[in-house]
Amino acid sequence: MKRHILLLITCLLTAVVPAQNKASKSIPTIYIDGHGVMRWSDTRKEASFFGVNYTLPFAHAYRAMGYLGIDRKAAIDRDVYHFARLGLNAYRIHVWDVEISDGEGNLLENEHLELLDYLIYKLQERGIRTVITAQTNFGNGYPERNQPTGGFSSNYDKCAVHSDAEAIAAQERYIAALVRHVNTYTGHAYKDDPYIVGFEINNEPCHPGTVTETRDYINKMLSALKRAGNRKPVFYNVSHNQHVVEAYYDTAIQGTTYQWYPVGLVSGHTRKGNFLPSVDRYDIPFSDLKGFNKKARLVYEFDPADNLYSYLYPATVRTFRTAGFQWITQFAYDPIGMAAYNTEYQTHYLNVAYTPNKAIGLMIAAEVAQKVGRGESFGSYPADTLFRDFRVSYVQDLSELNxxxxxxxxxxxxxxxxxxxxxxxxxxxxxxxxxxxxxxxxxxxxxxxxxxxxxxxxxxxxxxxxxxxxxxxxxxxxxxxxxxxxxxxxxxxxxxxxxxxxxxxxxxxxxxxxxxxxxxxxxxxxxxxxxxASATQQxxxxxxxxxxxxxxxxxxxxxxxxxCQTDSYVINHQPARMVDAGKDLQIETIVAGNEKPDSVIIYTSRVSFWNEKNPYIKMNYTSGYTYRATIPAAQLKESSFKYNIVVCKGDKRQTSPAGIAKSPLDWDYTSEAFWLTNTLTKHQPLTLFCVNTSCNISESFITNGADASSLETYTLPEWSRTNRQVIENGPVERPTLRVTFTSKSEKPVYFLRRYIKDDISGCPERLAACRTLCLQAKKMPEGLRAGFITSDGYTYLASCISSADGIVRVPLSELKQTNTALLPPVYPVFLSKYFYPETELPFRIENIESLELSFDGSAGKEAEIEIGSIWLE
Missing domain, CATH: 2.60.220 (Chondroitinase Ac; Chain A, domain 3)
Structure with missing residues (x-):
């Protein structure tokens, strides 16, 4: 009887397996031709992929789902649905090998791997292809501490894992087992899954050794994959370790992978400004190497980080297509269950529900990836803001497909x-x-x-x-x-x-x-x-x-x-930091809650529980969640205007900026927090920077971020050691900020920048009357240049000349258009550090957005600048 049962099972299996193989063979796959072009197996047409990285099966995202009590598979279902709605057709993940391997590199069949299987399966249901980066070779902690897992990568330094013989043997064992692993949901081994495009060997490898050592390592990994039965394309990262770049093209890898973080990473705050010049070009300096054009080009990670703008994704993808990339995946999409907090990667933030404008920008970028041809060019910025059926605008924060x-x-x-x-x-x-x-x-x-x-x-x-x-x-x-x-x-x-x-x-x-x-x-x-209308179907x-x-x-x-189960309101308000004297003050705020408030009012700092009558200004509802009010010029006669915004609903009150559920007229209201706007007469300087409150301006300018810490420092072409020190100069002289730079670069250029648009937006008349940029400089480096970056993304500078009174005066008429330094420094480091404008645009003072000081240094030598306040007059 057993024999008959076994025979029946064998017959059933042999009947099913060929059918499954036949079905998989009918699904188009990707191959790379002799010219490095990714093509579809059925039509031989060029392929183009656009999508995201998404890490829920691993590391912090995996743990956070547990902290929040969210079912991980249901979470994957939700996010993959939104991938489909955004029109994505690509997914990339760098697998945390430390979570699915042991100390010898054996593959562990655990929940992390099962979740990856499930994710790949759900992506396949939506027609989304996958590239798997087999290993990260670092811990699983960020932004928390690393968790002990016992994985082989835990035993080696990131820069030793590719050279240590035991580590290489563990990687060979691990990567072979990974590609042979059979997905429990699709029934396919990864190496045979038609929806898996190929494999990247590792994420951002570190190769401190020679070209020969690097080539040997890659060849060992390729051999391990081949012995495992892999016939899919294998990719390797070429945007790191430029001293061994020749090794990458002297191997049988079929595709090369790149990154792009055009405005730096982890600034710790939202960045503002026109970054279109930062995404204008992606020039690869080693494109003349033998074999370069025989390998496909993939973008494994990219993101214009640290901002909520929606205009950058399509512009970035346009540039990638011009540079010949066929696979482009953003890093990283936030799982909807934790996106309210943005804890996974502080510097990145993207989710349909929580960053809707950026998400539509990404959806438009997916269309760019399909409509813009490989190698197609549209000129340089600003000409390339209109391309094909697309438009991008910094001023409107707009991406558009039409x-x-x-x-x-x-x-x-x-x-x-x-x-x-x-x-x-x-x-x-x-x-x-x-x-x-x-x-x-x-x-x-x-x-x-x-x-x-x-x-x-x-x-x-x-x-x-x-x-x-x-x-x-x-x-x-x-x-x-x-x-x-x-x-x-x-x-x-x-x-x-x-x-x-x-x-x-x-x-x-x-x-x-x-x-x-x-x-x-x-x-x-x-x-x-x-x-x-009569529908033709149900x-x-x-x-x-x-x-x-x-x-x-x-x-x-x-x-x-x-x-959303809260009766509190979100009150978003950016006070005008300065306003022209004699002019009305326009105040606008966002007041958002689950119910529309009865009223939104403004109380000045003069109201009191003890007064019989307390004047107030009622804000007018305009649309959406926006309220506006006009403060007459007659009420702005003092040097500063202090106020609260109070939201009223029934007998409840909520006051900002304190953010407390009380009114300033309550007997037990104790907060001294106010919004504050300075009133600026036509004879007062327009302050752009001040070390502290000694600059004859009110404290609001400092509390709004104009103090010494708001002046950002950078070095090109590479990072430098920077020391900042506030110098208290005694009872007579004002404090100054001393910044000391040291760089190992041969010809470093040092920069000090500050975004000033929010400070001066309330003073258009005073700004228009300004003719001179002034710097209180106690120590001025030779060759100092000063000026502005405008809303066009263009830079205008002039040389600084010291004077006997310690005030550097730069006539605005002397500002000349120059190259724009792309700061913070861009990744990968081989990309250009400057935007070189091809269009002449005249300087317009009403367009200034950032202040810039720059000067040249020497390798290994300290360079120092000591400044106090900076203003326009």
Whole structure:
């Protein structure tokens, strides 16, 4: 009997396996031709991939899901759905080998590996391909401490793991086992999975040795993969260890991988400014090496870090395509379950729900990767802000795709769709000529057939704190808010009158739109059907469409209801730091909560519990979550205007900037915190920097970040040792800031920069009257240059000449356009450190955004500058 059962099982297995192999063979795969071009196996056409890194199966993201009590597989399901909505077709991960290996390099079949299997399977369901970077060779702690795992990489230094014989043997054993590993969900070994494009040997290797040693290491890894039966392309990182770059092209690797962090990393705060010059070019200095053009080019990681702008992703991907890249993956997408805190990678922040504008920018970048040809060029900035069907704008913080059928925009736009009658897909944030909407979340509007559309609306999100400051799972940086808004659509195919029916789970909304307006729309998924239109098929909740199910909907409110269960308000306000005397002061604030407040009022510092009458200014609601008020010039006669913003709902009060649930008129209100604006007369200097409060300005300028710590220091071409010291010069002289630089570079250039746009935006008349930039310099290095960077991203400098009174005066008329230093320093380090403008633009004082001082140094020698205040007059 046993014999018959075994025979039956054998027959069944032999019947199933060929069928499975046959099915996998019918799925197109990727190969790399003799010219280094990635092509599809069925059509031989060029391939282009765009997507993200995402690390939930490993390290901090894995642990954070446990801390927050979130099911990890369900979390993967949610995020992969959003990958599909963003139009991504690529995924890359650097595997934490320390979590799936033992000390000898044996592969461990554990939960981390099982989650990776599951993730690859769920990506495959959406048609998303994967590149696996087999090992990281470092710990799993960041931003926490490393956890003891027993993995082989724990036994070696990152820069020794590729040269130590025992470590190399462990890697050979590990990488062979990894590619042979059979995914429990797909039934394929990684080496045979048609949805896995290939393997990168390791993440950012460290090769301190020779070209020969590096080549030998790579060849050993290639041999191990070949013996394991791998026939997929193998990739290697060439953007590190430039002293051995020849080794990479003297091996059988088929593809080379690169990174790009064009505005540096881990600034500790949100960066501001026009970074389009920073992403204008990606020139590879070793492109003339033999074999360079025979290997495919992949971007394993990129991100314009430390900012919330939405205009940078499409511009960056355009430049990558010009440089010939066919695989481009951002680092890193935040799992929705922990994105409210941005703890995984402090310097990166991307999630559909929590950074909606950036997410639409990424969606547009995915289209750039498909529409812009490999090697196609559009000139230099600013000419390349318009390319193909795309537009990017720093001033509007806008990315836009407008090709006639698709209309995507990352922020409110006035652009008209090329042909509204042909539209079949809209994705956006804010409003446009075809959608009027005051919510802050993403929406997608997709045509299913004539007169039938699918509408998906994400909940609102508002910023609570700086997402790029030190993170914690106890510190919220963005808050989801569930509110209802009217949405008005102007789509010829849909008409002015159409039915609206909820599609997602528990969505019972039914309405009739009139004149294109859907009243009181809440976050969810909806089926829109033109009045009189007859659908050709049943568009039901469980209906498959493209790579989604019509009723699918992912938002934090469903699986993390605590994320919005609060009756407090988010009050976001940036006070004008200075305002022209004799002019009214415009105050604007964001007040966001689950309910609209009864009123928002301004109390000045003069109100008191003991006064019988306390004057106030009521702020006027404008739209969305925005409130505005005008403070008459007559109330700004003193040198500074101090005020609180108070949100009123019923008998509850919430006062900012203190952020407490009381009113300044309560008997037990104890806070002395105020927003503050300085009033500037036409005879006063326009202060751009001050060491401390000795500069004859109020304390607000210091508390708003204009003190000594706000002056950023940099060195090109490489990092330097920098020492900063505030010098107290006694009762007569003002304090000064002494900065000492030392660099090993042959010809270092030292920079001091400060973003000043927020300081001077309230003084347009005083600014327009300024003619001279002044520096109080106690010690001025030879060749000092001073000037500004404008909103165009252009730099204008002039030489500084010392004077007997210690004040350096630079006439603005002497400022000349020069190259813009790309700071913070860019990664990889082989890229250009400067943007060289090809277009002459005249200096316009109203466009200044950053102050810059620079001077040249000598290798190994100290260079010193000592300055006090800096101002315009």
């Amino acid at each position: 090709d006639g059928e698709k209309f995507y925009y990352s922020n409110t736009t006035q652009s008209l769709p090329k042909d509204a009658s042909r539209l079949r897909a809209i994705a956006g944030c804010g409003s446009s000529p075809v959608v009027r909407y005051e919510g802050t979340g993403v929406y997608w509007i997709d045509k299913l057939e004539a007169g039938v559309w699918r509408l998906e609306v994400m909940p609102d999100v508002v910023q609570v704190s700086d997402p790029f400051a030190k993170p914690s799972l106890d510190k919220e940086v963005m808050r989801i808010i569930s509110n209802e808004w009217d949405m008005t659509l102007d789509l010829p195919d849909l008409g002015k009158h159409f039915r609206v029916n909820g599609l997602n789970a528990d969505n019972t909304f039914h309405a009739q739109a009139t004149d294109g307006k859907i009243s009181s729309l809440r976050p969810g998924v909806y089926l829109l059907q033109r009045e009189g 568009w039901t909740t469980d209906k498959s469409w493209n790579n989604i199910i019509l009723g699918e909907y992912v938002h934090p409110l469903r699986f993390q209801p605590h994320c």
